[in-house]
Amino acid sequence: MEKVKQYIDAAMGRIKADLVLKNASFINVFTESIDRGDIAIVGDTIVGIGKYTGDVEMDCSDLYVSPGFIDAHVHIESSMIMPKEFAKVIIKKGITSIIADPHEIANVEGMSGVNFMIDNSKQAPIDVFFMLPSCVPATKFEDSAYVLNAEDLEKLINYDKVLGLGEVMDVPAVINNDEGMLKKLDVAKNKLIDGHCPNILPGELNACLSCGVRTDHESTSVKDALLKVSRGMYVMLREGSAAKNLKAILPAVNNQNFGRFLFCTDDRHIDDLLESGSIDNCIRISIKQGLNPIKAFIMASYNAAKCYNLKDRGAIAPGYKADLVMFEDLKGVNIIKVIKNGKEYKESRDKKHVKVNVKSSMHMDFIDSEIFKVESEASAVNVIKLIPNSLETKLVQRKTENKLGYIKRIIDKDILKIAVFERHHKTGKHFVGFLEGLGLKNCSIAQTISHDSHNVIVVGDNDKDMEVAVNSLISIGGGITMVSGGRIIAQLNLPIAGIMTLEAPYMVAEHLKRLSRIARGFGVRNEYDPFISLSFMALPVIPAVKITARGLFDYNKFGFIKLIVK
Structure with a gap:
């Protein structure tokens, strides 16, 4: 009751508001216009638009104000x-x-x-x-x-x-x-x-x-x-x-x-x-x-x-939550301040260290490079083809060259092996297929980020590098590993479920940027995020073809298809 009385008194101008954004040009979501006036705030709530005074006043004459995004x-x-x-x-x-x-x-x-x-x-x-x-x-x-x-x-x-x-x-x-x-x-x-x-x-x-x-x-x-x-x-x-x-x-x-x-x-x-x-x-x-x-x-x-x-929330009007964004340029959205719950957000250092009981989520045996051999007497295979800037893929068929009952190579260029290994229940389930368009050469990338089941996914043009990449993931408890010439060249440890870390955001960003630079150096094309694009190759609910630990999955048929084309 007292809070409501305070809202009413501040709205009527009988008392000062806690915070007033003076002379603000603000987005009116109801009229699709830019209106101008003072925005009066009490506690975490907007109480008035018009002419107001406050215990704290911010001059917004040269700023735009929007509801929080x-x-x-x-x-x-x-x-x-x-x-x-x-x-x-x-x-x-x-x-x-x-x-x-x-x-x-x-x-x-x-x-x-x-x-x-x-x-x-x-x-x-x-x-x-x-x-x-x-x-x-x-x-x-x-x-x-x-x-x-x-x-x-x-x-x-x-x-x-x-x-x-x-x-x-x-x-x-x-x-x-x-x-x-x-x-x-x-x-x-x-x-x-x-x-x-x-x-x-x-x-x-x-x-x-x-x-x-x-x-x-x-x-x-x-x-x-x-x-x-x-x-x-x-x-x-x-x-x-x-x-x-x-x-x-x-x-x-x-x-x-x-x-x-x-x-x-x-x-x-x-x-x-x-x-x-x-x-x-x-x-x-x-x-x-x-x-x-x-x-x-x-x-x-x-x-x-x-x-x-x-x-x-979502509007600048009396009765709405005071979640606001203040910025200079309407088109550039150059953010100056953010108001959350009626107060200007200012980052403070945490005194408490978050404790998380981290246990390994890797429940699978080490593998051998022989596991990546694909048996075939036929002359063609079904291949997952990437689509730039999309999670969707295409199903294409490519000719193969075989030797001693195994696929020696895919005749078309820019085709890599891709495999998924079940890592949660030590079942040994795995499947090896082919991926076109990523651009990676002389390198293998393995990661425990593979939507949505987050099994191990690995891609590369060399069976030995793929083996080392997968085994190193098992050793570190999950994350991202890159291998070239049989040697680990970069890693990102993600100990929480194999998908998250306790490290600070800027540190994780620097690690990712370094890994991305290395991936680009080994040929990964700019239209693909090396790690997110790879992670979605295992999600069968997105068209048109994906790979799981059980096989090659056709979204349109909503079932598995053969890798080998006879």
Whole structure:
């Protein structure tokens, strides 16, 4: 009651506000205009727009003010750092709220991994909301460490920071009335449900929508985005480290439908976050591509808040949370200050050291280079072909040259061996295939980051180097390893589930940049992120062909296909 009285008295000008942003030019998300006035704040809430005085006043005469940005869909684990550290990086980029899906760590550590992410995020300087992982594993064709069912999700679905069910990637399970999937959808029936619908057919889209799926971040064409919006979906324009679909689908945004579009990063490495940004980067790209700047800021804030029923944020108006971004240039988004919960954000050093009980997540035997030999008497194989700046791939057939019953080489250039090894249950499952387009030469890269089950994935043009790379990963407990000439030339240790580290963001970024420079030096093309592009070659819920520890997976058939073409 007293707080409400204080709001009213400050709004009426009877008492001073705690903080006033004087003479601010601010984004009005309701009128799609830039308005001018004082923004009065009491506690963490905006109480008035007009003429006000405050205990603290900031002159904003030469600044623009926007509602805090919201990342509508992000996997924190892809940054390789802890949620708290992740938040400290992105708040400087104007992001004050995120909707996180912790399915990466859930595939390795189960519900204990989800709880770890939630607990660590409580110390974050931003608001971290969660969508519970719906697909662990992504499909029944994968080998994850854990399987999460509806009973697992029920334990957290009513937690105040949980908004609903994370991206439903197994579309066939939905349209075929899979009982386990239907139970998960039922758990979240009174909350929000995210989708994952690449190249979905109209009938399948209807089925997903009819059971509560409301968002999608996998559109790669204007036609696909417009279909989803026309059926009532919110469509996210994604700009990650590898998946960069923003420019491709931005032309779908128009004056009539822009309220159904929002921004997300999905998977973004820490070096990209530090150097290029997050949602602020999405805004800059969109404006540069011709989108009206005010619409870009609304998509980055109010649209995301509406989509996720975050009714207390996303706008600059009385009664809304005082999460604000102050910047100089409307197009360049040069951020000067960030206000979070009514206070200017200033980074402080942590006195407490975060303790994490780290145990090895590597449960597999050392391998021998003989394992990479591929038996064949035929003259052709199915090959995964990369598509620049996309997570999608093509299925192509290439001719082979054989010797003594094994493939000696692929006749076409720029084709590498790629293999996935199950690492969670010591099953020995593995599969060897071929990858085209990466450009890597005289080097092997192995890593425990391979979406979403996070088994070991390795690529290279030399069986011995691939052996050394995989075995070194086992020795260090997970991460990224690069090998050339039988020698380890670079490593990044990721002891937490094989996908995250306790190191500081800037240190991890420097390690990644060094590894990327080395990878480029060995021929990896600029249109691919060496490590994120590789990691998504193991995710079978993205078209058109991927590789798992069980074999070569065709998304369109939603089943395995033969490697050898007879």
